[in-house]
Amino acid sequence: MSVYTCVDQSRMAQHVALFDLGKLESFSGIEGGVENTNYRVRTEHQSLVLTLFEHHNQHDVQEFVRLARFLSEEGFRVPAPISDRSGEWLHEVAGKPAILCPFIEGNHPDIITARHCWQVGSTLAELHLASRKLPGASANPRGFEWWKQMYSSLAEDLDRTDYALLSSEMNWQLKHRLQWRLLPQGWIHGDLFRDNVLFSGPAGSQQLSAILDWYNACKGVWIYDLAVVANDWCCNEQGEWDDTLYDALLAGYQRVRRLSGYEQQQWPLILRGAALRFWLSRLATRRYQQASGSSLVLSKDPDEYRNKLIHRRGYESLRIMA
Ligand SMILES: Nc1ncnc2c1ncn2[C@@H]1O[C@H](COP(=O)(O)OP(=O)(O)O)[C@@H](O)[C@H]1O
Ligand SMILES: N[C@@H](CCOP(=O)(O)O)C(=O)O
Numbered sequence: 001m002s003v004y005t006c007v008d009q010s011r012m013a014q015h016v017a018l019f020d021l022g023k024l025e026s027f028s029g030i031e032g033g034v035e036n037t038n039y040r041v042r043t044e045h046q047s048l049v050l051t052l053f054e055h056h057n058q059h060d061v062q063e064f065v066r067l068a069r070f071l072s073e074e075g076f077r078v079p080a081p082i083s084d085r086s087g088e089w090l091h092e093v094a095g096k097p098a099i100l101c102p103f104i105e106g107n108h109p110d111i112i113t114a115r116h117c118w119q120v121g122s123t124l125a126e127l128h129l130a131s132r133k134l135p136g137a138s139a140n141p142r143g144f145e146w147w148k149q150m151y152s153s154l155a156e157d158l159d160r161t162d163y164a165l166l167s168s169e170m171n172w173q174l175k176h177r178l179q180w181r182l183l184p185q186g187w188i189h190g191d192l193f194r195d196n197v198l199f200s201g202p203a204g205s206q207q208l209s210a211i212l213d214w215y216n217a218c219k220g221v222w223i224y225d226l227a228v229v230a231n232d233w234c235c236n237e238q239g240e241w242d243d244t245l246y247d248a249l250l251a252g253y254q255r256v257r258r259l260s261g262y263e264q265q266q267w268p269l270i271l272r273g274a275a276l277r278f279w280l281s282r283l284a285t286r287r288y289q290q291a292s293g294s295s296l297v298l299s300k301d302p303d304e305y306r307n308k309l310i311h312r313r314g315y316e317s318l319r320i321m322a
Contacts, residue, residue: 011094032108067214077208140218142280150280154280186222190216223270230271231308
């Protein structure tokens with residue numbers, strides 16, 4: 001469970017009292033999540049999630065919640081923060097920027113099927129196209145510049161073999177920066193892992209009920225967003241593809257937006273970049289968790305993404321289904 005910041009009963013009640021939600025009934029830390037502190041909050045009138053941002057200031061939060069608010073208004077199943085009586089949706093709780101969103105029913109499926117992947121793919125493409133109407137996406141704070149900073153700070157955290165792998169991939173990515181820049185771009189979710197999507201309904205006919213955690217939303221290459229999904233949803237921890245899931249994801253995405261020949265050509269490069277990004281961020285998270293000494297934290301294994309990167313480096317090209 002990831003609860004980095006503890007909020008006591010009286011502070012929670014004081015916060016809930018700002019909204020038209022009735023009295024606070026109960027609250028508890030949410031299991032899952034890596035980066036922020038989340039509480040499930042029940043009031044007389046509603047079930048909600050309070051998120052405290054651990055690494056971002058109010059300005060950052062205003063920026064990346066813009067997309068979630070826009071998409072929610074466009075009718076996508078995306079939780080957007082609710083406003084208090086004075087119209088304010090961004091607050092400070094325990095010294096952290098805080099938002100309160102409606103709790104959305106659903107679960108993260110234990111077993112991923114082609115049906116899940118197809119729905120995630122098509123919804124992702126719909127999000128990409130819909131968000132073209134929202135101007136002003138800012139650059140990815142976990143993009144190439146951040147990779148470089150992390151790379152130079154990681155020499156002590158990695159053994160020689162892993163550091164050599166990291167150096168080699170950084171050089172490869174540097175050599176191919178221009179290819180990234182020529183790909184179609186726009187708003188991206190940036191972190192569409194299984195634990196950021198909810199499904200509801202009976203097993204076998206589940207429907208996607210929400211896309212959560214918009215806290216990495218930024219400007220980026222669209223197929224990078226798709227590669228993040230492929231690397232998490234469609235392979236095992238060693239990076240070996242499940243062809244059925246992989247084909248369903250790409251078919252779902254391409255039902256809405258067809259990949260160009262150039263995107264197909266660059267796909268292996270982007271899959272590698274997406275694996276590298278999460279290897280780096282998991283190493284960064286591990287370092288942060290060790291330093292903060294928090295007891296209620298969920299750890300995600302950096303080696304999983306090192307393994308996926310190794311696997312992706314084995315591909316010069318990769319089939320993309322129509
Ligand atoms: N609005 C919501 N409705 C239902 N569950 C939610 C909602 N927001 C978050 N959660 C639950 O909390 C978990 C962690 O939230 P998330 O935003 O992914 O945290 P983190 O940014 O720390 O990774 C999610 O996996 C989900 O189960
Ligand atoms: N989904 C990611 C965690 C989120 O990435 P971060 O850069 O915001 O820490 C994972 O599984 O590693």
